[in-house]
Structures are given as structure tokens and as C-alpha cells.
Amino acid sequence: xxxxxxxxxxxxxxxxxxxxxxxxxxxxxxxxxxxxxxxxxxxxxxxxxxxxxxxxxxxxxxxxxxxxxxxxxxxxxxxxxxxxxxxxxxxxxxxxxxxxxxxxxxxxxxxxxxxxxxxxxxxxxxxxxxxxxxxxxxxxxxxxxxxxxxxxxxxxxxxxxxxxxxxxxxxxxxxxxxxxxxxxxxxxxxxxxxxxxxxxxxxxxxxxxxxxxxxxxxxxxxxxxxxxxxxxxxxxxxxxxxxxxxxxxxxxxxxxxxxxxxxxxxxxxxxxxxxxxxxxxxxxxxxxxxxxxxxxxxxxxxxx
Numbered sequence: 001x002x003x004x005x006x007x008x009x010x011x012x013x014x015x016x017x018x019x020x021x022x023x024x025x026x027x028x029x030x031x032x033x034x035x036x037x038x039x040x041x042x043x044x045x046x047x048x049x050x051x052x053x054x055x056x057x058x059x060x061x062x063x064x065x066x067x068x069x070x071x072x073x074x075x076x077x078x079x080x081x082x083x084x085x086x087x088x089x090x091x092x093x094x095x096x097x098x099x100x101x102x103x104x105x106x107x108x109x110x111x112x113x114x115x116x117x118x119x120x121x122x123x124x125x126x127x128x129x130x131x132x133x134x135x136x137x138x139x140x141x142x143x144x145x146x147x148x149x150x151x152x153x154x155x156x157x158x159x160x161x162x163x164x165x166x167x168x169x170x171x172x173x174x175x176x177x178x179x180x181x182x183x184x185x186x187x188x189x190x191x192x193x194x195x196x197x198x199x200x201x202x203x204x205x206x207x208x209x210x211x212x213x214x215x216x217x218x219x220x221x222x223x224x225x226x227x228x229x230x231x232x233x234x235x236x237x238x239x240x241x242x243x244x245x246x247x248x249x250x251x252x253x254x255x256x257x258x259x260x261x262x263x264x265x266x267x268x269x270x271x272x273x274x275x276x277x278x279x280x281x282x283x284x285x286x287x288x289x290x291x292x293x294x295x296x297x298x299x300x301x302x303x304x
Contacts, residue, residue: 027260102125125156181228229242
């Protein structure tokens with residue numbers, strides 16, 4: 001019997017595409033100068049400016065490809081020119097969530113062209129103590145239909161008013177709503193040097209309210225500012241149940257990693273903020289990480 005020679009081909013291997021890592025929130029600000037002053041009484045999160053030249057090396061070291069800039073309204077109001085300088089200098093690495101003043105309804109006409117501004121992908125709203133009433137007294141009512149019509153994504157932060165967004169999400173199903181910092185506003189965060197069981201209970205309640213909004217497909221959530229709700233050191237294991245609860249509620253395509261790094265700068269390196277999600281959350285698959293670490297926020301903001 002004549003033997004038949006079999007040709008053996010080496011196994012074909014395919015390179016895995018690189019995971020794109022996008023930080024869904026970073027504040028940038030230059031120094032206050034007579035030519036470009038901050039707002040009266042402004043208090044920055046760090047004692048020194050957090051400028052473009054500082055963040056680029058941090059991004060490179062941590063493996064962060066892109067950053068969504070949220071200009072700090074408490075310092076600069078509605079100005080976005082410094083953020084636009086970052087976009088101009090690094091057009092593939094930065095985009096902007098601009099500010100809008102909700103008690104000025106005459107601004108509705110501008111929303112239609114908001115994304116025509118260089119680098120602007122949407123707006124960010126912060127309902128602090130001075131603005132909380134705007135959600136119930138009619139002040140903000142003009143904004144939601146106008147933003148929906150303009151297809152303008154809206155990031156928002158509250159301190160205890162998260163549940164009020166159920167009505168907004170239901171009435172405006174075409175409006176893209178992105179809940180900041182897992183729904184935990186500044187007034188609810190425990191201190192890292194104390195157990196503060198009362199504050200920890202408030203965090204759990206805020207996370208539960210955030211999870212309730214997941215029933216609305218137009219709502220998604222930033223899993224950001226994690227060190228600020230932890231009373232532990234890196235890898236902040238006491239926050240993992242909160243992260244998992246929101247991930248289970250929203251799924252990988254509606255959850256976004258983010259740092260808000262200047263608000264907890266000393267608590268972890270930029271790289272550690274990445275590895276907490278890529279190495280310390282066992283419930284995330286590799287596909288989940290692709291979405292949460294960048295793919296999902298790019299899709300939601302329509303950032304090509």
C-alpha cells in the first residue's frame with residue numbers, strides 16, 4: 001500500500017485588536033491669570049493647574065488612548081476654550097462635554113449646533129445644592145426636549161435627586177442620559193480615613209437608585225470616581241459590589257470606566273485606576289472589558 005504524504009500547515013494565528021481605553025471624565029484647567037481669571041471664589045481640586053502637558057504623559061504611562069474632558073464649571077463657568085486647545089493639539093485623543101446654563105432657556109436655539117463646536121460631543125450638568133430645585137420647579141423643563149431634538153448626549157450628576165430622572169428618561173426616550181459617578185454625588189461620599197457607616201449606607205442607597213434607572217434604555221452610567229466612595233486603599237475592594245450591581249443592571253454596553261482623577265489624585269495612580277477594572281473585577285469577561293473600558297462610551301457619544 002502506497003503511503004500518502006500529508007501536508008501539514010502551521011496553525012494560523014490572528015492578532016487580537018488592541019483594546020481602546022477611554023477615560024469618560026477628566027477635568028483640565030489652566031492657571032488663573034488676569035487675562036483669563038477663574039470665577040470668584042473658585043476652589044480647584046488640586047493646588048496646581050491640571051494642564052494638557054501634565055495629562056498626556058499620565059495617559060501614555062497608563063495606556064489610556066482617549067479622554068473625555070469635562071471643563072470644571074466651578075472654575076471657568078461655560079468656557080471650553082482650553083479644552084478645545086487640547087482637542088486642537090491632540091485631535092484623536094480628546095473630546096469635550098460642554099456646559100449649559102439651565103436657567104437661561106434662550107439657549108435652546110444654540111443646542112442644535114452644539115456639536116458643531118470643535119471637539120464638543122455633548123453637555124454635562126451638575127445639580128448641586130444651588131441647582132437641585134431646577135429639576136422640580138420647571139427651570140430645566142425646556143432643556144430635555146431641546147437636547148433630544150439636537151441628539152445631544154447629556155452627562156449629569158446629582159446629590160440625591162437621581163430618581164427624578166426616571167420621569168425625564170420616560171418622557172424623552174430619544175434623549176441620551178449618562179449618569180455620572182455611579183449616581184453618588186459629592187455630599188454622599190464617605191471619607192477614606194473613616195468607616196462612616198451612615199455615609200456608606202447613603203452610598204448603597206444611591207447605587208440602588210442608579211440601578212433603578214437601568215430599566216430605561218436611554219440611560220447609561222459612568223463607573224467613575226471609584227476611589228472617592230471607598231474607605232480602603234487600592235484596589236478598593238469595598239466598591240466591587242457596587243460596581244457589579246450597576247454592571248449587572250446596565251450591561252457592558254451601557255457602563256463606562258472613568259476616573260475623575262483630579263478629585264482623588266493622591267488615592268491611586270492613573271495606571272491603578274485602569275488595572276482596578278482590567279485585573280481586579282473577576283465578573284468582567286474580556287469582551288466586557290472591551291466595552292466598559294472604551295468601546296461603549298465611544299458608541300454612546302458617537303465619537304468616531
